[in-house]
Amino acid sequence: MKIEKKMLFAPGPVLTSSRVKKAALMHDICHRRPEFEMLYSKVRKNLLRLFNADVKEYTTVVISGSGTASNEAVVSSVVKGNDRVLLVTNGEFGERLRAIYECYKIPLLLIEFGWGQYPDVNRIEETIKKNPGIRLISMVFHETSTGMINPIHDVGLIAKKYGKLYHVDAISAVGGEDVDVRTNKIDLCTGVPNKAVAGHPGVSFVCIKRERIGEITDIPRRNVYLNLQHHIGEAEKHNQTPNTPSVVMMLTLNEALDELFEEGLENRIVRYKKNASVIRRGLKDSNLSLLLTDEKYMSNTVTSAFLPPAVDVHDLVDAMDSEGYVIYLGKGPLLKRNMFQVANMGHIYPRDCKEFIDVLQVVLKKKR
Numbered sequence: 496m497k498i499e500k501k502m503l504f505a506p507g508p509v510l511t512s513s514r515v516k517k518a519a520l521m522h523d524i525c526h527r528r529p530e531f532e533m534l535y536s537k538v539r540k541n542l543l544r545l546f547n548a549d550v551k552e553y554t555t556v557v558i559s560g561s562g563t564a565s566n567e568a569v570v571s572s573v574v575k576g577n578d579r580v581l582l583v584t585n586g587e588f589g590e591r592l593r594a595i596y597e598c599y600k601i602p603l604l605l606i607e608f609g610w611g612q613y614p615d616v617n618r619i620e621e622t623i624k625k626n627p628g629i630r631l632i633s634m635v636f637h638e639t640s641t642g643m644i645n646p647i648h649d650v651g652l653i654a655k656k657y658g659k660l661y662h663v664d665a666i667s668a669v670g671g672e673d674v675d676v677r678t679n680k681i682d683l684c685t686g687v688p689n690k691a692v693a694g695h696p697g698v699s700f701v702c703i704k705r706e707r708i709g710e711i712t713d714i715p716r717r718n719v720y721l722n723l724q725h726h727i728g729e730a731e732k733h734n735q736t737p738n739t740p741s742v743v744m745m746l747t748l749n750e751a752l753d754e755l756f757e758e759g760l761e762n763r764i765v766r767y768k769k770n771a772s773v774i775r776r777g778l779k780d781s782n783l784s785l786l787l788t789d790e791k792y793m794s795n796t797v798t799s800a801f802l803p804p805a806v807d808v809h810d811l812v813d814a815m816d817s818e819g820y821v822i823y824l825g826k827g828p829l830l831k832r833n834m835f836q837v838a839n840m841g842h843i844y845p846r847d848c849k850e851f852i853d854v855l856q857v858v859l860k861k862k863r
C-alpha cells in the first residue's frame with residue numbers, strides 16, 4: 496500500500512521534522528535500565544521548561560496514551576469523596592472533560608458557554624462564592640474546536656483567591672501559547688507532543704505543583720493504569736514509569752523538545768503567529784467569514800472559517816486532501832453551519848501557509 500505524503504494543516508497529529516522521525520529509529524532500549532531513566536529525567540526537565548515551571552515548585556510525568564489519558568489521570572486522581580468540581584465548557588474539549596468526570600461519577604457543577612463564546616469570569620467567580628464545596632476548577636486553555644483562547648489567567652487568580660485546585664487542559668496550547676503555569680496559578684496542567692510541540696502521538700504529560708501532591712496522596716484509587724499518584728511516585732523516586740511506557744514515543748518527544756528549545760519557545764510562538772496571520776488574511780481574501788472576529792480571543796494555531804452554502808464542507812475537505820492538504824471538518828453544531836478548520840502547528844512555516852492558501856483559492860473557485 497502506497498501512502499502519499501500530505502501537508503497536515505490539522506490540529507494533530509501534525510507535520511514533524513526529519514530529525515524527530517529519525518529519533519524513532521534509535522536502537523532498542525530497555526525501560527528498566529539506566530539508559531531509559533536518564534532519557535526520562537531529561538524529558539521531565541525539559542517539560543518543566545516548556546511550562547515555565549521551576550523544579551522546586553513543580554514536577555512532571557509522562558503517560559503513555561493520548562491527551563485524554565493524561566486528563567483522565569488528573570480527573571480520576573485528585574478529587575476526594577464528595578468534593579465538587581467546577582467545570583467551564585465552551586466547546587468540544589470542555590465536553591470531553593465533562594464526559595470523563597461523569598464517567599467517574601464525580602460531583603460536577605457545570606458552567607456552559609456557547610461554542611465560540613468567551614467565558615464570563617464574573618459568572619465563574621460568583622458561582623464559586625455560592626458553592627463553597629467546590630474543590631477543583633477545571634477548564635481548557637485552547638478550545639481547539641473553535642480556536643478560542645480561554646481566560647486562563649483570570650480564572651487562575653480566582654482559584655488562588657479562594658484556595659481551589661486548578662486543572663487546565665493545555666493539550667493544544669502548550670508549545671504554541673504562553674502557558675506559564677506559575678504566572679497563571681495552575682496546579683495541574685496537561686499537554687501532548689503531537690500538536691504545537693511538533694512531536695508524535697502516543698504519549699502525553701502532566702505538570703503538577705509539588706505543594707498539591709500531599710493533598711491528593713491518600714485519595715483512594717479509581718483506576719490502576721492512570722493513577723496519577725503512582726506515576727508521580729515512580730517518576731520522583733526512580734525516574735521511572737509504573738507500567739511499560741511507549742519508549743519509542745519517549746525518544747521522539749525528547750527530540751521534539753530539543754528541537755523546540757533550539758528554535759526557542761518564544762520564536763516558535765512567533766512563527767505560529769505569522770503562520771496564522773497568513774492563513775487568516777488568505778481566508779478573508781477568499782471571502783470566507785471566520786468564527787472568531789476579535790484577535791485577542793484567537794489562538795496562534797487554529798482558525799475556524801465558514802463556507803458559503805453553495806460549497807459543501809465535506810467536498811472541500813476531500814478536494815483539499817486530493818491536492819495534498821489535510822484540513823478538518825468543523826465539530827458539533829459548527830459543522831452544521833458549514834465550518835472547517837485550518838491549523839498551522841508543527842513543522843509548518845509562513846511559505847507553506849501561502850502555498851496552502853493558493854491551492855485553497857483554486858479549489859474554492861472550482862466549487863463555487
